[in-house]
Amino acid sequence: MWREVTAAEHAVRVAQEAGAPVGDLPDLTRQLSGAARGVDAVLRASGHTPAVRRDVAAERERIEAAAADVHRAAVDSIKATVDTDTDPLVSAIRVEVAALAAGVRSAGYRSRG
DSSP: OHHHHHHHHHHHHHHHHTTOOOTTHHHHHHHHHHHHHHHHHHHHHHTTOHHHHHHHHHHHHHHHHHHHHHHHHHHHHHHHHSOOOOHHHHHHHHHHHHHHHHHHHHTTOOOOO
């Protein structure tokens, strides 16, 4: 459960840092973390009491599913907002490197080695 909640929290933070729209996800994620702490406390306190663990297991699964939804929404927001197309950049770098190399060669610079 904590792996999913932590991943959701991290994805929301990264989305915020990237300037992607996150709506109420930061607040909802904090609430989700609080709910997870409550479920975790009951699970730890229940020991091996099967009835209690069964009841809380459903809540744990709901938290895990909600955390996965938050994580997916944050990642989708980042993908929709951030330009990840590196082709133009890589192409411009190749052109610049070739131009610089040609300029250095034509100016007569030699590497010293």
